[in-house]
Amino acid sequence: xxxxxxxxxxxxxxxxxxxxxxxxxxxxxxxxxxxxxxxxxxxxxxxxxxxxxxxxxxxxxxxxxxxxxxxxxxxxxxxxxxxxxxxxxxxxxxxxxxxxxxxxxxxxxxxxxxxxxxxxxxxxxxxxxxxxxxxxxxxxxxxxxxxxxxxxxxxxxxxxxxxxxxxxxxxxxxxxxxxxxxxxxxxxxxxxxxxxxxxxxxxxxxxxxxxxxxxxxxxxxxxxxxxxxxxxxxxxxxxxxxxxxxxxxxxxxxxxxxxxxxxxxxxxxxxxxxxxxxxxxxxxxxxxxxxxxxxxxxxxxxxxxxxxxxxxxxxxxxxxxxxxxxxxxxxxxxxxxxxxxxxxxxxxxxxxxxxxxxxxxxxxxxxxxxxxxxxxxxxxxxxx
Numbered sequence: 062x063x064x065x066x067x068x069x070x071x072x073x074x075x076x077x078x079x080x081x082x083x084x085x086x087x088x089x090x091x092x093x094x095x096x097x098x099x100x101x102x103x104x105x106x107x108x109x110x111x112x113x114x115x116x117x118x119x120x121x122x123x124x125x126x127x128x129x130x131x132x133x134x135x136x137x138x139x140x141x142x143x144x145x146x147x148x149x150x151x152x153x154x155x156x157x158x159x160x161x162x163x164x165x166x167x168x169x170x171x172x173x174x175x176x177x178x179x180x181x182x183x184x185x186x187x188x189x190x191x192x193x194x195x196x197x198x199x200x201x202x203x204x205x206x207x208x209x210x211x212x213x214x215x216x217x218x219x220x221x222x223x224x225x226x227x228x229x230x231x232x233x234x235x236x237x238x239x240x241x242x243x244x245x246x247x248x249x250x251x252x253x254x255x256x257x258x259x260x261x262x263x264x265x266x267x268x269x270x271x272x273x274x275x276x277x278x279x280x281x282x283x284x285x286x287x288x289x290x291x292x293x294x295x296x297x298x299x300x301x302x303x304x305x306x307x308x309x310x311x312x313x314x315x316x317x318x319x320x321x322x323x324x325x326x327x328x329x330x331x332x333x334x335x336x337x338x339x340x341x342x343x344x345x346x347x348x349x350x351x352x353x354x355x356x357x358x359x360x361x362x363x364x365x366x367x368x369x370x371x372x373x374x375x376x377x378x379x380x381x382x383x384x385x386x387x388x389x390x391x392x393x394x395x396x397x398x399x400x401x402x403x404x405x406x407x408x409x410x411x412x413x414x415x416x417x418x419x420x421x422x423x424x425x426x427x428x429x430x431x432x433x434x435x436x437x438x439x440x441x442x443x444x445x
Contacts, residue, residue, distance in 0.1 A: 093161075094168035099125045100234060102161050104241050114422060117325035121237070124318050128227050129169075138217050141224060144173040148186070149193045149224065150231050154298045156197040157235040158401035160250045161242075166231075173270040189224070192440075196228050200439045201261050201347035208276050208440070218277050222311040225440040226319075229433035236429030239400040240408070240422055249404045257399045259374040261347025265444075266370050273350035275442040279307035288313045296320055300354060301339075301434050308441050326427050329420070334389060338428045341393045344369050349437035362386075387416045393428045394419075 096103045100122045133143045151166040188210050195202050211221055242249070258384070278288055292313040296306035302320055309316040327335060336355050343351035355405040356366050365386070368379035388410035395407045408444035411421040 073127050077181045090164040091168055093164035096165065100237065101241060102238060104164050104238065105245070109244065114419065117322060117426070119210045120318060120322040120325050123177050124230060124315060127315050127318070128223070128230055137284050140217060141220050144175055145189060146227060149174060149189060149227050152190050152193045153228050153231040154235065156194055157232065158250060159235045159238050161238055162235050188214045193228050195328040197232060198256055198258055200266060203439050205276065205443065219311050221277060221441065222309055225437055226312065226315055228437045228440065232436065233433045233440055236396055236424055236432070238377055239396065239403040240425050243403055243408045244422065245406050245420065250401050258345065258397065260345050260372065263333040263370065263372055265349050266344065266352060269353055269356070271349050271353060272443040273304055273438050273442055275443045277441060279306050280310050292316045294378060299323060299421045305437055311438065323430065326423060326430055330423060330427060334424055335427060336361065337365070337386065337389055338393050338424060339364060339431050340369050341390060342397050342428050342431040343435055345394065345397045346432060348433040348438050350438055351435055388414045389424070392425060396425055396428055397432060
């Protein structure tokens, strides 16, 4: 008997199983599906310094049709359907609470046929949804057992790379949208009781010699395609992607664009500012490997990394006499923990410290990219 498929995903907070619906139900904001700019979701950029950001914005835009193609051919090695991808995107958008983003992915998901109602399909979707939510809001709870459960419900190595890239990308997109909304002085959406990312426990940063190890086997050089070999070679000069590349190269196209996005965003950033943002995001998200890799190349204030490692109270005490760094710290903390609450109140102190709007946007977007890379490491491997 042919599996039954039902529609009816008309809300943000979708369940893992579709229910019978007598007629197609429209999403809450159906027009949110049809936007000209699928990255910034048609935010008005008139008279905005975003015009100076076109290079990195365009690189980010190119990722969207790769992660969310109009049609997906499901095969034995690539089992993530359009529904799987969009429901994952909506799950992560819900975690971060940026309303414009939630509306968009809810509207895209609504017309998609859901999975059949078999026990296996329900368990698979439940596991995917749970993993996506945990990696977004509580990445330190992801362990070997959680990653193994993705294998158990049928995700291939290719699927797991694409799935984790989607989770990281939506987190990045949420922060980019939040930054541009703050630049334009738009009010933030703050729903009382909505979860906020809690800083990782200090115990995760006790060993300065921990190294990251992938949970997936790397692509064998002898079996790699020409495009994969080129992508691997291009990533070697980049510290953030060097170790990850041997796993991410299962999808060489996305890896290439991620590398180019890293290059475009870091252009023109002060090295110490970029390292400070990288340390802050790694400390909040719990990526000890990212923290330690950056710490080895730190050339700034000698006591600052230790203050970041020790947590909020130590960092507040250190930054009391460092107004410039304090402005960076407060903006990055708010954007990393709760992008839906990020506003002009966090952006203005950066401008007051002499940053141009262009430089402030680029620096904060770098923080969003660091969060993406943190989750790639934590979703595809662990610190040893």
